[in-house]
Amino acid sequence: MDESPAAIALTVLFSALVLAAAAVDAVRLEIPNRLTYPAALLGLTTALVFPGRSWAVTLLGGAAMLLIFLPPALIGAGWLGMGDVKLALGLGLFLGFPVAVVAAVAAALLGGGAAAALALRGRDRGAVLPYGPCLAAGSLIALVGMRALAASRAGLAVPG
Numbered sequence: 001m002d003e004s005p006a007a008i009a010l011t012v013l014f015s016a017l018v019l020a021a022a023a024v025d026a027v028r029l030e031i032p033n034r035l036t037y038p039a040a041l042l043g044l045t046t047a048l049v050f051p052g053r054s055w056a057v058t059l060l061g062g063a064a065m066l067l068i069f070l071p072p073a074l075i076g077a078g079w080l081g082m083g084d085v086k087l088a089l090g091l092g093l094f095l096g097f098p099v100a101v102v103a104a105v106a107a108a109l110l111g112g113g114a115a116a117a118l119a120l121r122g123r124d125r126g127a128v129l130p131y132g133p134c135l136a137a138g139s140l141i142a143l144v145g146m147r148a149l150a151a152s153r154a155g156l157a158v159p160g
Helices: 005-027 033-049 056-075 083-093 099-120 132-153
Strands: none
Touching: 005 033, 005 083, 005 132, 033 056, 033 083, 056 083, 056 099, 083 099, 083 132, 099 132
8 A cells, every 4th residue: 555655744743642541541530631632633634645535435434433331421431432532533534444443342351351450360349440541452453453354355465
C-alpha cells in the first residue's frame, strides 16, 4: 500500500496520542481531554490525508464507536468513563468503518479477558480496570489484522 508522507506522519502522531492516553489511563484511571480531543481531530483529518479514504468511511467509524461505547457510559455502571468514549470516538474516526467495529470487538474481548483474569486472581469485585489500554490494543489488533486480510486478498506479501 502506497502511503503519502502526510499519511505516515498522521499515523505516527495519532499513535503517540493513543499510547499516551492508554498509559495515563493505566496509571490514573482517566483519559484527559487534552489527549482525546486532538485524537478526534486527527481522526477527522484521515478523510483528507489517507489515499482513498472517504468522509463516509471516517464518519461511520466514529459513529459506530459512539453507538457501541456511549450507552454503557451513560448507564453509569462504572466500568466505562467518558474519557474511554471520547478515545473510542477518535479511534473510530481514525480507523474508519468497518475496522472500527473490529477494534471494538477486540477491545471488548481484551477487557473481558483482563476482568476474568482479575477475578480468577481473587481481586476485589469492585476493582477498577482501565479500559483505555484495551481500546488501544484492540485498535492495533484490528488495524494490523484488517491490513493483513486486505493484503492477502490482493495477493500481496504481508510484511512481518
